[in-house]
Amino acid sequence: MSYLELCNIKKSYGDGESKTEVLKGISCEIEKGSICVLLGASGSGKSTLLNIIGGIDNADSGYISIDGEKTADMNEKELTLYRRKHLGYIFQMYNLIPNLNIKENIEVGAYLSENPLDVDDILKTLGLYEHRHKLPNQLSGGQQQRTAIGRAIVKNPDILLCDEPTGALDYNTSKEILKLIEKINKKYGNTIIIVTHNDAIKNIADRVIKLRDGVIRKDYVNETKVPVSELEW
Amino acid sequence: MKNPLNKRIFREIKDEAGKYLVIFLLMTAIIGIVSGYLIGDESLKTAYDESFKKYNVEDGNFELMTKADKSLISSIEDEKVKIYENFYIEEKTEKISSTVRFFKNRKQVNKVCLWDGELPKYETEVAIDRLYAKNNELEIGDTLRIKNKSLKITGIVALSDYSALYRNNTDFMFDGVKFGVAIVTEDGFESLPQNHLHYSYSWKYNNPPADPLGKKAIDMGNDFMNSLSKKAVITNFIPRCSSNAINFAGEDMGGDRVMFITFLYLLIIIISFVFAVTTSNTIRKEANVIGTLRASGYKKSELICHYMAPSAIVLLVAAVVGNILGYTVLEKYISSAFLNSYSLTTYKTLINATAFIDTTVIPLIILLLINFIMLARVLSLSPLKFLRRDLKRHQRKKAFRLNTKIHILIRYRLRVFFQNIPNYITIFAGIFFASIIMVFGIMYSPLLENFEEKTVDSMLAPYQYVLKVPAETKTKDAEKYGAYELKTTGRDFVEEISVLGIHKNSKYFKTDIKDDGIIISSAYADKYSLKIGDKITLKESYEDKKYTFKINGIYEYPSTLAVFIDIDNFNKTFDFDKDYFTGYFSKEKIKDIDESLIASQITKDDLTKTSRQLEISMGNMMNLFICAGVGVFMLVIYLLAKIIIEKNTQSISMAKILGYNRREISKIYIHTTSIVTVVSLLLCMFITHKAIIAIWHAMMMEYSGWLPPEIPIITYVKVFILGVVTYAFVALILQRKANKIPMDEALKNVE
Known part of the structure; x- marks a missing residue:
């Protein structure tokens, strides 16, 4: 049985003449512990879909079920608890708290979990241990994104949602970040959903879902999955 | 695990040290002043209340025409009272224009409280009242000169039966400048001129009434007076319940409590809004972080607490420091206002739990409540809105249009104005409050x-005498009048109204009084908003009998709440003999009536005692008001205008890149605030005037008497200039802040 189930998700913005249908009935299933890449051009609806999965946006119709729990039935408080318990978020912009140091930023994530991972371990895994007392503005973009990843994974979430995690990074740093995501998936077994417009990234996924104009154009299991180290674009 | 976000609370305070320091200082000062007032007031009131037992204050005193012999004393004591001799000699002082009442040291009743130095030991020594000494700059070691005699001041004292220095109980106001009390030795007393010796006796009831000011006390006083009058010739009789010298200070203390607390709470409300607006600005700046935290599972309540914490901590620390200052420095300062008015006994500063609740707990609740409402509203937006930095609840569908014929800089300025309307509304409220x-x-x-001038100008006569018993004079132009005291019939507040019976065609009262009606003083009309044609009902002081009068006119007499009535009508209304009168109006001094028959002489000094005393009591405090006003003004404008600059940092940076010079940028971002400030100041002058009149009126309704709130225009001009000058200073800081914004600011943080 699938871990994450999306059933006929529809979403539109605006009304009347200016109404735009962003998602036109998305249905799919994602296995536990897999890496899923949501691929699509700008405006294809991939970020909206990720936000609906993450419970920070609502679908107009359809439902999402995680491990048998439907998010549509939840009120705001329950949704907050759901995110707190199950989800980790990584954004294109790192959104770190500027006046907390690197370790403290990761602790902000740890605080949300009843069984957080060891913060120092995470810092070491992310290669940030020696920078742990620095403030975010003293680090490079890649290091900041690694911190954001640390903040998301420290609570050991069931699902890690990554919205264009390499969008603001150069090639080498992007690969470094993807390697980390791969490593985390292997080490902790989280389900990872990556939203990206970078076609190459699909190669590291177990599952690829291609969106265009709010509908799924392709949804397939990647039989030729490659490690990040072999990825080129 | 402790919430790691807590670690940034103190960093946030440190990062915004300037803002928090200014708020902290202002809050500390205001809380300190209010706390000082409440602590001082309560400590003095407690000492005053305890003084009755500690110094064995009398239940009343009376004066006899001649000295009572042992048998008379014994006969009086049969009325279930204990009698104590409390003779005094009243003498005018030389060099200082004043009158001093000399007593022998009291050992049993109305005991003396020694403030400083020591009580006199020798015939040529004296201990004088603290307030009288202060007002006349007399110190221990100085000499007090009376007729042919010099007395060396050895001590500074307070007499427990003279907490307010009333020379006569019928005086309109006490006078600590021109009247004082003093203690001398028995020999010293004998050596003073004996022609002004008063045979005054104090009494204590064997079974005193439970409430010394209650109806039973009044009845006991009346019964005792009736019995006493049958045994001796009384020239003065003052039961404690009617004694202004004993009761006035106690009644006045605590009177300004409501005003101080209201002042504090209003300020806390303004500061709370300032905090709410500045915190909303921080939230706007940190929108993406908040979005991430909310998306990660942080609860709204956790973030509300987090963002409320700095303001709550600053207020809490300010309250603690303010209370410490309140208990130490400021309590002394505030108490001095009371001590400058009243001759109180020594006191100890007491711990006051109510003051803590009023100055710490309630302000904290107000702050938390206002901030909670504002923050809960802002933080109720979805995490997605925060991530998109879209914090508007209702998105405007189209930008409103501005006429393109308007110069671009003016349109730009208008956009800045409309963008910051909430800030400007808070600025307006702050300016209003500060004004x-x-x-x-x-x-x-x-x-x-102004009150003094008007009072002197409108005096009925240069000399006005109140007689103990009717006596005739041959003084030219002397005119008889009748006087009686009635009380208002209000439910919560009752005060005395003087009823004056005036002769037809009076030389002193320049309006005719019709037989069927009365004329009231302008003070009475203003205070109770009375007009011609209205009817007023007054009642007897100690009876339920009521009188209703129709107002036929209003006479310019700002110093006293008075009713003027034709003297024949007066005697008929109050059941006096046809020829009864109480005193004289005169153009010159009356010399042919024995001084012992004159109860009091109402002079210019008497009528202006109120304003003189208020100036002494409250004058210093008013400087605090001006400082607090300037502080609030500066704080509100600076913090809110700073937000406008911060909010537009990128736009200012971009304008610089485009080539706008400092003057143009200042025109757009700072001049807009300048215009709002100046217009707000002007508008506030009108609204403030209305508000002050209303506040003053409400305040005076708590006091006896009336001071007309005639505020000269120059006052508003001064406030306006003070406001503009203060703003100019703030604008200078804002200008520097805008100048410092680097051009590369527009190129970073573009998300």
């Missing part, structure tokens, strides 16, 4: 001076 405080501080002295 009220400043006007209050500045208007005080001119208001009192």
